[in-house]
Amino acid sequence: MGPSGSFGHVNITQSKRNDFLHKQHKVLTTDPRIYPLHEVGSPYHDLRISKLRINDSAIYKCETSTDPPLAAEIRLIVIETYSVIFGSPEMRVRKGETLYLLCLVLEVVDVPEYMIWYRDGHVIDYSREDVTVTVDDLTCSSELQVRNVSEKDVGLYTCAPSNAPPADIKVSLITLGHKPYLASLLLLLQ
Incomplete structure (x- = not known):
């Protein structure tokens, strides 16, 4: 007053x-x-x-x-900040391809001080040559790229910003002979 x-x-x-x-x-x-x-x-x-x-x-x-x-x-009016990883709760990638994960912090007042990526509860090793992490303060986002995906890269990925609850996505490999597009087409035709 x-x-x-x-x-x-x-x-x-x-x-x-x-x-x-x-x-x-x-x-x-x-x-x-x-x-x-x-x-x-x-x-x-x-x-x-x-x-x-x-x-x-x-x-x-x-x-x-x-x-x-x-x-x-x-x-x-208090608005709760939250984070999301784009896509469905599960993602399947082929061995040898590049995994792209995008995490956004929404309904945010301040830019997060940090955004940390985890796989199965362990901080991602950013020093790996096949891993790239970028952070964009303007959009409050972080992108994780893992090139040449293999069995060691599957698991539960978590994006943990400093100012919002974490977001998760499960990543698994597509097995040989699995044709997701053909299976989807067959379901549509039924």
């Missing part, structure tokens, strides 16, 4: 739970993530919430004890 003279006491409430968070210079919440900021003598009152959660979405109201009372309401 901004300046415009003496406000007397200021109360801050959250409408969803109708909880007083701050009343007459006293913090009334036991949640350590929520804390009001006010310097004595300053007309400014701020409410800080760290490590936002979806259930923090609510209308927050700041009200003075002046006559008539002044009030300001702020609607906070």
Whole structure:
């Protein structure tokens, strides 16, 4: 709430739970993530919430004890950041081909500090000559390329950005004689 003279006491409430968070210079919440900021003598009152959660979405109201009372309401909508690896949950590649995986972080406010790729829970060896990883801060994406895929490259791949839950995709090899396009065509004809 901004300046415009003496406000007397200021109360801050959250409408969803109708909880007083701050009343007459006293913090009334036991949640350590929520804390009001006010310097004595300053007309400014701020409410800080760290490590936002979806259930923090609510209308927050700041009200003075002046006559008539002044009030300001702020609607906070918390959007959850998430990551995805494009494609279906399973990917099949032929031995000797190149595996391309693209991971995007969506609904993001800040660029991730890092995006780490794992295979079966172990960090990908970026020093392998047949592995390339690129990161694009503009699109909040990371691409993993594994050239000349073999049996050692199959498994569960995970993209783990610093600011979102990880995304997974299972990669397996297409066995010799398996003709996925022909099988799909035959299913369509039935």
